[in-house]
Amino acid sequence: MTDVRIKIIAAAVKCFLVNESDTLEKVAQEAGVSRRTLHRYFKDRQDLLESCKNEMLDRCNKAMTEAYESENDPIKKVKNMLFAAIEQGANYSFIKRLYERSSFSEVESRKEFGSNNVKSKWLTIMKNLQKERRINDELTIPWIFNLFGSIIETSIYAVESGDVARNDSKTFAWTSFKGAIGLKE
Template identity: 35%
Template sequence: MQDTRQKIIDAAISVFNDDPSAALERVADKVPVTRRTLHRYFNDRNDLLTACSHDIRKRCSEAMDQVFQQPLELIVQLEQALYAAIDCGAKYAFFHKLHGSEGHRHQHNNNDCATYDAMHERLLQFIVQLQDAGIVTKHVTAAWICDFFTGVVNTAVKALASGTVAEQSQKQFAWFSFSNGIRG
């Protein structure tokens, strides 16, 4: 049962990342399960979105925490953070979409919002550290570089999903684009 629940969550993240207003039938079809089965696990769309957000929060924050706890050169750590975000794939992209969407009411006491804020702040401060060390350009703001980071992750996820890049080249292309765009 837990496996079916996780499959539904993964399918929902993928579907809603492409189309936030997609019908629940598209999620059910992607698993594949019936709409009735989907509703055995989730009462409604909001219940499913909440489960998606919890899953994303857990998986992406664990992946990023693991990278930032490694004793690596700063630039290698940034590269590994990009790879971790790409490995989270649609989850990372969807997490940003959820928290940046027009209808989202950001609440600092909400665990998902707090995790999003902590991940974003950690990346932002890390980029400032890279700028101070002269590794990353100061010609743009750290906030812009964070947005660029997210854009590169989104592009890598979409390119793989659409078949315009082979999986073995996805990270290489992403790092090449990102690292050349932020050099000092």
């Protein structure tokens, strides 16, 4: 990716995080380029938003992979992955509002859902914890997956609204998630 393209995407993220309806003119101004230059790299607003979404997915995947690899204990892995997703989600929350979160069946059927994919690793941890009876076996894995995503979203929105401090949101998210799935540490 060229430096100008990266700069435009960063400017778009900054603008849209504050105001989802900011104009491309505002994004170009924030990036320090002309609108014409912006259109050399992005054909329209949707193209730019799609690039922001891809950037978010790449960064979130990287952060969650690092969180996964940072620990050997599966519970600490899940906790760190939750925190990584909250951090990345907070940086790109406008994307969540513009694109609906995928359902479990859509995620599971995608090609990207391979053995190296962070979601696959997360799901494997959950299945293993369930087999070990460390989490409630009455809950299905799709339910737990959607619950995980909902807790991330709740954490992000609680911070954005000013109801909860950013550091507290992670503690509350972890307490909520482990309680909801009956996690035995």
